[in-house]
Amino acid sequence: MSAASSYASGVCEVPLLGDTIGENLDRTVRRLTDLIRCAACNRAAPMMSSSYTCMSTQGGSTCLAPASVYAPAVERYVVGRWLDRLTSADPEDPILVVVADRWGALTKPAETAEIEEARAALKAAEAQMERLLRDRRKGLYEGPAARFFEPAWQDVNRDMEAARKTLKATGGVTVDISFLMEPEMALEAWEAADTGMRRDLLRLAIVGLTVAKAKTTHDRARFDGDRRVKIRWATVEEV
Incomplete structure (x- = not known):
């Protein structure tokens, strides 16, 4: 054994x-x-x-x-x-x-934290986009309020694009766990x-x-x- x-x-x-x-x-x-x-x-x-x-x-x-x-x-x-x-x-x-x-979080905390921050920013932007679309479907951007939708939509798209670029730039954390598999x-x-x-x-x-x-x-x-x-x-x- x-x-x-x-x-x-x-x-x-x-x-x-x-x-x-x-x-x-x-x-x-x-x-x-x-x-x-x-x-x-x-x-x-x-x-x-x-x-x-x-x-x-x-x-x-x-x-x-x-x-x-x-x-x-x-x-x-x-x-x-x-x-x-x-x-x-x-x-x-x-x-x-x-x-x-x-x-990765244990052995490369700084790199992992940067990736987690980028993921969180992207998730927040996606959530904001969903809220805008939901509010629009509910009619909250009709009438005089319609003029507020386009600027808000542009802002959230800029935030989402920035988060995606940051996440892509980090390239991810490369870790080797092969020693735990043998x-x-x-x-x-x-x-x-x-x-x-x-x-x-x-x-x-x-x-x-x-x-x-x-x-x-x-x-x-x-x-x-x-x-x-x-x-x-x-x-x-x-x-």
Whole structure:
């Protein structure tokens, strides 16, 4: 079994509470902080001790099945799913568009910001044009008001043309995400990254995830990610 497959298996032995934990469990730098939520109530599940735990356990709220999951176990599972999702993606898979866009924003923020500004300007001009046409159909530019339509129409066309020229001039941001599409390279990139970069890498493709409460002592002792975790993958609509 390859390293990537081992990560992605989703089933690993988990020390019971009280066993020695060798990994740093600093809750402020955990990889899934702000991504993970309780499946039963959809509340956040921040780090508490060595586990991600439903916020309802802190009092003041009720959850019928508050989730708590050992941090290294669920993190290992999510990393495996992330590796598997990207390295098995078809070149035409929309998620690669999202990943490339987010990787560009992460590694080339200035260029990406310029493109986003141009896109926003074009979108605003298009929206203004639609409003003008809609108002005209409603009769708001009839009679004495007719003289105001042509200047407004010329202004919005100038804005749209300027935005298009700016967007064309930027040429787009060229990024290489091939290293995330090949299993060994992706795993090497993950293992070489520090905690901050690992958090960013996961968020290239993952929007959030929920974890369900373990139903039995056996479930708590032997974490099964496929049964307990649901991952929400990023879509092009969120770019």
